[in-house]
Amino acid sequence: MVQGVFPTVDPAMIESLIVPERRTGVQILIVAAAASLGLSVFNYFWTDNGIHGSAGALLVIISSLLMVLAAAALLFADGMSRSLRATLAVLVVLDIFGTGLAAYMLEAYWLIAVMAAALIGSLVRLVSDRAPGSMTQRGKA
16 A cells, blocks of 8 residues: 555544534624614604604614624634633523514514524524534544
């Protein structure tokens, strides 16, 4: 047998082919959070609905703004510790459910749909977020 004929395969390259990019879920989340902020501001100022100027609509604006900020922090989380990323991810999921419940009570059905998209983005992020080198570390244990 001739050694060195076949190139060696880098495990990081295999991981990048198997695991989808981590940022995709966060990008879905940030777009949904921005859409939620836009919809909630529209609902707060549009006088043709029953929720304009209400405290509930203002609460949804604030929670949507916090969701945008948390999603942006997760997007640039490369230097963040894993525990801080996990805390932000849990807080974002709680924000999604809380904003979805408030949207249900305010009868803002488009906002409920946007929160469903945000939940999908959060789930995609959860599934695809792995520690760097997690596949290579298993074999060396």
